[in-house]
Amino acid sequence: MSGEQDKQYVIPMQPADLVYETDSNVQVPPAGMISQDTWSSPTRTDSFPSSSSGKLSLKVRPATIAWTGITYDVRVRRTSPSSNKSELVTKRILDNISGIVRPGEMLAICGPSGGGKTTLLDAIAGRIDGSKKGRTLKGEVLVNGDRRNQAFSSIASYVQQEYALQTPFTVRETMYYAADLLIPHSQCSQHERRAYADSVIHVLGLDSCSNTIVGDVFRKGLSGGQLRRLSIAVELVRSPSILLLDEPTSGLDSAAAENIMKHLSYLAKLGTTVVCTIHQPPSEVWASFDKFCLLSEGKCLYFGSARDSVEYFGRLGHPCPSLSNPADFFLRLANTDFEGHADVSALASAFTSQPEGMSLIAAIGQPIEHEVLVAGTANGFWSQLLTLSHRAFFNNARNPGIFLVRLIMYVMLCAMIGFMFWKLGIEASDINSRITMLFYVAAFLVFMSVAVLPFFILERAVFLRERANGWYMVPSYVLATFLMSLPGLFIISLISTALVVLPSGLNGFGIFLADLFLSLVAAEAFMCVVASVVPHYIIGIALGAAVYGFFMLCEGFMKIKSDIPDYFIWGYYIAFHTYSFRVFMVNEFEPIKHFNSLQYSDGKAVLDFYDMSDKPVYKDLSILAGYALGLQLIFGMILQVFHKGKR
Numbered sequence: 202m203s204g205e206q207d208k209q210y211v212i213p214m215q216p217a218d219l220v221y222e223t224d225s226n227v228q229v230p231p232a233g234m235i236s237q238d239t240w241s242s243p244t245r246t247d248s249f250p251s252s253s254s255g256k257l258s259l260k261v262r263p264a265t266i267a268w269t270g271i272t273y274d275v276r277v278r279r280t281s282p283s284s285n286k287s288e289l290v291t292k293r294i295l296d297n298i299s300g301i302v303r304p305g306e307m308l309a310i311c312g313p314s315g316g317g318k319t320t321l322l323d324a325i326a327g328r329i330d331g332s333k334k335g336r337t338l339k340g341e342v343l344v345n346g347d348r349r350n351q352a353f354s355s356i357a358s359y360v361q362q363e364y365a366l367q368t369p370f371t372v373r374e375t376m377y378y379a380a381d382l383l384i385p386h387s388q389c390s391q392h393e394r395r396a397y398a399d400s401v402i403h404v405l406g407l408d409s410c411s412n413t414i415v416g417d418v419f420r421k422g423l424s425g426g427q428l429r430r431l432s433i434a435v436e437l438v439r440s441p442s443i444l445l446l447d448e449p450t451s452g453l454d455s456a457a458a459e460n461i462m463k464h465l466s467y468l469a470k471l472g473t474t475v476v477c478t479i480h481q482p483p484s485e486v487w488a489s490f491d492k493f494c495l496l497s498e499g500k501c502l503y504f505g506s507a508r509d510s511v512e513y514f515g516r517l518g519h520p521c522p523s524l525s526n527p528a529d530f531f532l533r534l535a536n537t538d539f540e541g542h543a544d545v546s547a548l549a550s551a552f553t554s555q556p557e558g559m560s561l562i563a564a565i566g567q568p569i570e571h572e573v574l575v576a577g578t579a580n581g582f583w584s585q586l587l588t589l590s591h592r593a594f595f596n597n598a599r600n601p602g603i604f605l606v607r608l609i610m611y612v613m614l615c616a617m618i619g620f621m622f623w624k625l626g627i628e629a630s631d632i633n634s635r636i637t638m639l640f641y642v643a644a645f646l647v648f649m650s651v652a653v654l655p656f657f658i659l660e661r662a663v664f665l666r667e668r669a670n671g672w673y674m675v676p677s678y679v680l681a682t683f684l685m686s687l688p689g690l691f692i693i694s695l696i697s698t699a700l701v702v703l704p705s706g707l708n709g710f711g712i713f714l715a716d717l718f719l720s721l722v723a724a725e726a727f728m729c730v731v732a733s734v735v736p737h738y739i740i741g742i743a744l745g746a747a748v749y750g751f752f753m754l755c756e757g758f759m760k761i762k763s764d765i766p767d768y769f770i771w772g773y774y775i776a777f778h779t780y781s782f783r784v785f786m787v788n789e790f791e792p793i794k795h796f797n798s799l800q801y802s803d804g805k806a807v808l809d810f811y812d813m814s815d816k817p818v819y820k821d822l823s824i825l826a827g828y829a830l831g832l833q834l835i836f837g838m839i840l841q842v843f844h845k846g847k848r
């Protein structure tokens with residue numbers, strides 16, 4: 202290992218010239234204390250811990266990232282202007298793009314809207330699925346000279362443009378969960394991890410809102426700029442070797458944008474390799490870039506030192522006017538949507554023959570002496586399970602859309618059922634009341650699980666971000682979310698059962714409760730599967746409603762089993778509503794020995810008519826439990842195979 206690899210890069214902290222709101226408890230050491238070998242960490246007088254060495258250290262493993270010949274084509278449908286017919290054409294999104302960024306450097310990928318910045322960043326991060334039909338992705342991405350592999354997600358963090366954070370948590374809680382997932386527990390105690398997270402909060406100027414929740418449609422939380430800083434902060438927790446950011450300053454005011462970029466530049470100086478896309482950097486931000494890449498129409502017009510770029514374009518006949526922001530000038534040259542742009546194709550081909558273009562290719566080919574990076578998450582399965590379970594429990598409990606709103610819906614509906622079917626007796630009309638009521642319970646209470654789908658889709662965005670950045674394994678996530686959904690569902694089932702069974706005088710409280718609980722668990726698992734396959738929650742709600750509608754039709758109430766047409770009988774068997782409804786019916790009617798009815802003398806006669814005699818409830822309950830587990834397994838497999846964060 203080289204000397205550089207041995208360096209321990211400690212907590213990224215604020216550079217001396219940055220101004221953040223400071224917590225009175227935080228003492229930031231003077232800049233002179235910072236040395237390349239041991240970066241001093243900010244110390245909290247009240248709670249900042251000290252490990253055995255007196256400071257908490259997380260190692261940044263230096264990583265050089267290079268990409269060569271990145272070319273991305275997609276087949277798109279266009280209407281031909283001559284024939285006015287729609288035809289498939291190949292659109293080149295990226296055209297033979299190369300680049301290299303070393304530890305300690307910050308690259309800005311700039312260019313006009315639609316120039317290919319995000320696509321290039323995604324290609325570098327391995328987030329484009331080139332195997333999809335109609336797409337061709339060529340080129341190579343090298344990390345420390347080796348082809349990018351599984352280890353990439355364990356050393357690189359990608360901060361996407363859209364926020365994907367769990368809404369009920371405060372900034373501090375969000376950061377603590379990130380620290381618990383991303384910092385190896387073998388290296389740091391919880392106290393140390395939290396202190397580290399606090400220091401990142403401080404560095405990103407989030408102290409003043411550390412106790413503010415992220416916020417959602419129910420409750421106002423962080424502002425857009427604070428959300429963006431938190432999105433960056435969570436990814437900084439593990440001190441990534443490579444930090445990729447898509448438009449980190451979009452939506453921020455100029456002071457916040459400048460602070461973020463200064464901080465990123467500072468991180469680069471600590472050894473992180475920073476690559477970000479940025480639409481139009483103001484001059485203060487421009488000054489913080491080491492390297493600059495200008496893209497237009499998917500072509501590279503320049504890649505190299507940001508400082509030398511003005512001289513480069515001047516040499517090609519495009520002198521930057523004095524006192525103007527070079528970034529603004531370059532963007533005007535590159536923006537082909539408006540008047541005054543340069544010949545982009547000529548600039549792109551000129552670059553390859555200029556010394557800057559040739560030295561770039563030569564630099565990519567040079568051997569790199571760095572340690573080999575190894576794949577893996579920071580912590581093992583059980584540790585992830587514990588953290589994710591803790592987080593999922595409080596997320597469910599505090600997210601009104603997941604628990605409270607549903608609880609209120611169930612309470613209101615079940616209270617209405619209870620009062621509608623008040624004290625059922627043994628008259629003929631009571632038989633009908635019982636059956637319709639049980640159908641309603643089995644069908645509609647399950648149906649209401651559709652309401653949770655939009656929240657599952659929001660959760661999916663969080664999962665995608667975290668999984669793509671290598672935070673944890675899919676099984677620990679699926680198991681944690683499944684286990685932690687159970688307490689809430691049990692409370693909903695218990696209250697609903699009490700509100701339905703007690704006023705109406707139904708039989709078998711315990712079996713009713715078990716049946717409703719398992720039906721809701723199965724329904725929730727089904728919704729997880731739906732949420733994992735649909736692109737948008739509106740489609741998910743439509744799909745869920747359609748499937749449930751069909752299952753209700755087949756569950757043995759609308760038509761008894763023997764009357765269901767052959768072409769729909771499979772629906773009777775696959776609908777978990779069938780088993781749910783049957784348990785409700787058997788549980789209710791089996792104990793009733795007499796009815797004042799000519800049609801049904803007792804409960805068994807009702808069950809005979811509905812073809813439900815001799816169906817043990819424990820067997821149907823086991824089938825429901827099997828459904829819940831089977832659907833969770835399918836959910837996990839879909840996440841594992843299809844949700845890798847690629848587009």
Ligand SMILES: Nc1ncnc2c1ncn2[C@@H]1O[C@H](COP(=O)(O)OP(=O)(O)OP(=O)(O)O)[C@@H](O)[C@H]1O
Binds near residue numbers: 320
């Ligand atoms: N899969 C795809 N199919 C069709 N077109 C695509 C696909 N992916 C990207 N594009 C197109 O490629 C171009 C570059 O998109 P990209 O998002 O990379 O631009 P950008 O430079 O990041 O723009 P902005 O600054 O507006 O975000 C756009 O015209 C976009 O529509």
